[in-house]
Amino acid sequence: MLNKIETAFTKDFGLEYPIICAPMFLVSNTKMVIATSEAGGLGTFPALNFRPIENYRKAIRDIRAQTKKPIGVNIIVQSSNKFANEHLDIAIEEGVDLIITSLGSPREVIKKTRGTKTRVYSDVVGLEHAKKVADMGGDGLIAVGSGAGGHAGDISLFALIPYLKKHIDLPIIAAGSIVNGATLLAALSLGAAGVHMGTRFIASQEALVNEAYKKAIVDAGPEQIVNTDRVDGFPGNFILTPLLEKLGVHSGVVETVLNQNSKFKRYLSLYRAGRALFGSPESKASYKNIFSAGHGVGLIDEVLSISQIVEQTVREYHELKARLP
Ligand SMILES: Cc1cc2nc3c(=O)[nH]c(=O)nc-3n(C[C@H](O)[C@H](O)[C@H](O)COP(=O)(O)O)c2cc1C
Incomplete structure (x- = not known):
């Protein structure tokens, strides 16, 4: 067993490593969540991946039956997501540990989760939104930098993490091009309390993409x-x-x-x-036939199991940290 990596984030959730398997539309599945949480990180999935809504509750229960470790769901809080309220109520009822909000204001989510065990971390790409999240009483930030898979921000994580940290006293999770021990070490050095890895986990045995x-x-x-x-x-x-x-x-x-x-x-x-x-799979462009990925692709050379990815990342982190000049 490798040494733990302790941060404000891991202490909050009782994790061994500050690694989130990030929610990915049409990619995340229950196996990925279970494997990440069992490997010492925290597995998450977008609620919208399971439709109709009963399948979403069933997915949480299936995961819970196979791991007692913390898990998370992602709720798109943009007004176009008419399922957001139901997604939220079910996450709270099922005692999900972490809700990651994206594409909008987390106000309702933060309000409803107060007094429950569920924590709320919100996607931000700059300071203005981050300040609003902090004022609303959010528990943490997911700082999405340029070079991230999915809807990336415009600011490099090298600037974004220390900038947010300077102004806001919440755990910050770095998202964008984090794929190995070197990038994990860099993110924590910049002040992040954890990392949100997406692209690296698509090239995993558990991902059921083509x-x-x-x-x-x-x-x-x-x-x-x-x-x-x-x-x-x-x-x-x-x-x-x-x-x-x-x-x-x-x-x-x-x-x-x-x-x-x-x-x-x-x-x-x-x-x-x-x-x-x-859209149907035949429609010209959808997430089913167009591949979203971050700049970290150049450092991903093979498809591995999720436990191997977590182990390799943590091992490399410890080795590099010990060798820093
Ligand atoms: C295929 C794909 C789908 C994604 N879908 C979502 C999503 O549904 N909700 C969300 O909050 N973020 C989504 N993201 C962003 C990830 O949660 C994460 O922030 C991002 O992948 C981190 O960058 P990286 O891919 O460089 O590791 C998606 C990313 C990818 C690559």
Whole structure:
């Protein structure tokens, strides 16, 4: 057994390692959550991955039956998610340890979880939102930097983590391109209390995505990651595959001009978000055939089991820390 890595975050949840297997739409599954939590980290999944809603409650119960360790769910708190309230009520009823909110205000989630065992950490990409979360009484921040898989922020984690830490007294979890011991060590050195790893866990045996996705992650370097809003209307990082190339990663002239009209822009965003979230696999671009990943892809060379990923990351962290000049 490797030595523990103790931070404010691990102490809060009783974890061995400050590693979250980040929630990933259409990727996270119960096996990934169980394997991460059993390996000493904290497994999470987006509530929206399980529909209809009874399957979401069942997923939590299935996980609970196989691990007693802390687990988390992600709730999209944007108004377009009409299931958010139900997702929240079920998470509280089932005693989920951590709720990660994204894409909106966590106010309701924080209010309803007060006095329960459930803690709330919220995705932020800058100081303004982070301050609001702190004022609302949130328990922690997930700082999403540039280079993250999914909807990345614009600020490098090298600047974002110490900047948030300077202004806000909450545990900060670093999200973006953290894939191994070196990047974990860097994140903790910057002041993070933990890491939120997504892309690394897609290339795992437990992820049930198609093999082409895993292979694309193993083969790609950071040069192949493009940031585009063409997939779901929000800027996100994707591997430049031939399909994405065909779809085009930049807005055309007509679209750029129409985008200046706020109504059209909103319509287009909603249309793309709907297509990505609920579109059929045949629709041109959805998370099923376009692969989202972060800049850390260049450091991922093989598909491993989740326990191997956690162990390798922690081992490398300890070795590098001992060797620092
Ligand atoms: C395929 C994919 C789907 C994602 N879906 C979600 C999601 O549903 N909710 C969310 O809060 N974050 C989502 N994210 C972001 C991750 O939770 C995490 O912050 C990010 O992957 C960290 O960056 P990394 O991939 O470079 O490790 C997604 C990321 C990826 C790669």
